[in-house]
Amino acid sequence: xxxxxxxxxxxxxxxxxxxxxxxxxxxxxxxxxxxxxxxxxxxxxxxxxxxxxxxxxxxxxxxxxxxxxxxxxxxxxxxxxxxxxxxxxxxxxxxxxxxxxxxxxxxxxxxxxxxxxxxxxxxxxxxxxxxxxxxxxxxxxxxxxxxxxxxxxxxxxxxxxxxxxxxxxxxxxxxxxxxxxxxxxxxxxxxxxxxxxxxxxxxxxxxxxxxxxxxxxxxxxxxxxxxxxxxxxxxxxxxxxxxxxxxxxxxxxxxxxxxxxxxxxxxxxxxxxxxxxxxxxxxxxxxxxxxxxxxxxxxxxxxxxxxxxxxxxxxxxxxxxxxxxxxxxx
Numbered sequence: 648x649x650x651x652x653x654x655x656x657x658x659x660x661x662x663x664x665x666x667x668x669x670x671x672x673x674x675x676x677x678x679x680x681x682x683x684x685x686x687x688x689x690x691x692x693x694x695x696x697x698x699x700x701x702x703x704x705x706x707x708x709x710x711x712x713x714x715x716x717x718x719x720x721x722x723x724x725x726x727x728x729x730x731x732x733x734x735x736x737x738x739x740x741x742x743x744x745x746x747x748x749x750x751x752x753x754x755x756x757x758x759x760x761x762x763x764x765x766x767x768x769x770x771x772x773x774x775x776x777x778x779x780x781x782x783x784x785x786x787x788x789x790x791x792x793x794x795x796x797x798x799x800x801x802x803x804x805x806x807x808x809x810x811x812x813x814x815x816x817x818x819x820x821x822x823x824x825x826x827x828x829x830x831x832x833x834x835x836x837x838x839x840x841x842x843x844x845x846x847x848x849x850x851x852x853x854x855x856x857x858x859x860x861x862x863x864x865x866x867x868x869x870x871x872x873x874x875x876x877x878x879x880x881x882x883x884x885x886x887x888x889x890x891x892x893x894x895x896x897x898x899x900x901x902x903x904x905x906x907x908x909x910x911x912x913x914x915x916x917x918x919x920x921x922x923x924x925x926x927x928x929x930x931x932x933x934x935x936x937x938x939x940x941x942x943x944x945x946x947x948x949x950x951x952x953x954x955x956x957x958x959x960x961x962x963x964x965x966x967x968x969x970x971x972x973x974x975x976x977x
Contacts, residue, residue, distance in 0.1 A: 734972070734973050735970060736970070736973055737852065737970045738845075738968060738969060739967075739969075740843050740844070741771060741843065741965075742771045742778075742782065747964040747965065748964050748966075750771055750772065751950070751953065751957065752771070752772060752773050752774055753769060754768060757774075764946075765786060765806060766784045766807070766838075766946065767784065767785050767786070767947075768784050769781065769783050769953075769954075782843065783837055783838060783839045783840055783965075784836075784837075784838045784840070785836070785837055785950055786946060787833070787834070787835055787836075787922075787948075787949060788804055788805070788807030788808030788810075788833060789802075789804040789805060789807075789834075790805065790808050790821075790832040792805035792940075793833070793941070794943040795940075795941075795943070796941070804833075807834075811836055815880075815882065815884075815912060815915075815917065815919065816879070817879060817880040818880070823919065825886075825906075825907050825909060825910065825924065826886045826906040826907050828921060828923070831921055831922075833923075834920065834921070835909075835921075835922050835949055836919055836920075837855075837953075838917050839917070839967070840916075843969060844916040844969050845970065846914075847969065847971075848911070848913040848967065848968075849969060849970035850871035850876070850885060850911075851868075851871040851872050852966070853868065853869070853892075853965075853966055854891055854965075854966040854967075855868075855965050855966075856956035856957070856963035856964075857925065857930050857952045857956055858930070858951070858952055858953075858956040858959060859928060859930045859952070861929065863928070863929040864959070864960075864963060865889065865925065865930055866889065866890065866891050866963075867887050867888070867889060868887070869885040869886065869888070869911045870885055870887075870896060872895060872896075873895070874886070876913075882915065883912065883914055884910050884912050885913070886906045886910060886911075887908040887909035887910060888905065888908060889905065889906075892966065907921060908920060908921055908925065909924075925952075953965070
């Protein structure tokens with residue numbers, strides 16, 4: 648046998664060392680360890696991926712266990728929590744979540760007081776009964792104070808008109824204008840008690856019947872089912888029209904046709920009616936203008952027009968619903 652040279656021996660040793668290194672790398676790989684030749688960054692990324700894969704496997708295993716009839720399972724915030732879920736909820740506007748107000752009462756203490764010259768509160772039961780609560784307020788306003796007597800250096804009807812003009816109209820607008828109608832110097836206001844609104848009056852779900860002469864009834868709704876709300880000084884507003892919730896806007900019938908009856912501000916719960924338009928369809932006295940410094944007790948006349956309809960027929964109550972948006976986490 649020929650004797651190996653030093654060079655041959657060194658070459659064979661190098662080959663053996665390479666084989667040992669390869670076996671070592673294969674073992675590290677089998678053990679899930681990074682290669683010694685990898686950079687530190689590559690090792691970190693591989694370890695992160697390994698941990699992520701392990702988390703996914705554990706989560707899937709836990710999810711699988713929930714289908715096996717176990718009572719308890721580990722809570723997974725990523726998949727088991729639904730946050731910031733918004734839902735619109737509506738309910739009857741009046742006391743006890745009733746959607747229709749059929750009985751109307753006032754308080755003699757309030758109506759005969761100085762406040763009664765400005766507005767009348769309307770209750771769903773006798774004001775002295777336990778649980779009786781204000782449902783809405785009624786008021787008559789005139790730009791120049793007609794229909795009222797000077798009180799505390801001002802006319803109550805003028806104060807009402809000015810109050811709602813400042814609240815509802817854009818700055819610089821001093822007069823209410825109704826659809827298909829000229830500017831009006833007087834208004835009828837129905838202001839729903841704030842706590843009943845939740846967030847707002849639900850458009851398209853209210854219907855008001857007013858009694859008139861000779862048993863004539865005028866039914867009013869808003870036009871939200873047909874038209875989008877106008878935006879005036881940042882407030883949504885719809886027109887008040889003749890019609891019913893079930894049949895929509897009335898399109899025939901002479902004076903009872905069309906709009907010009909008023910405006911409704913659903914986000915504020917305020918209905919502003921046009922007395923001149925109502926007077927044309929026989930709503931008692933509301934079309935009559937009188938001179939200033941005369942007490943015409945307009946609030947009383949408005950109350951009779953509202954309550955008289957329900958007194959004539961209980962189905963002619965004031966229908967309305969409120970609306971609110973509820974945010975929940977499940």
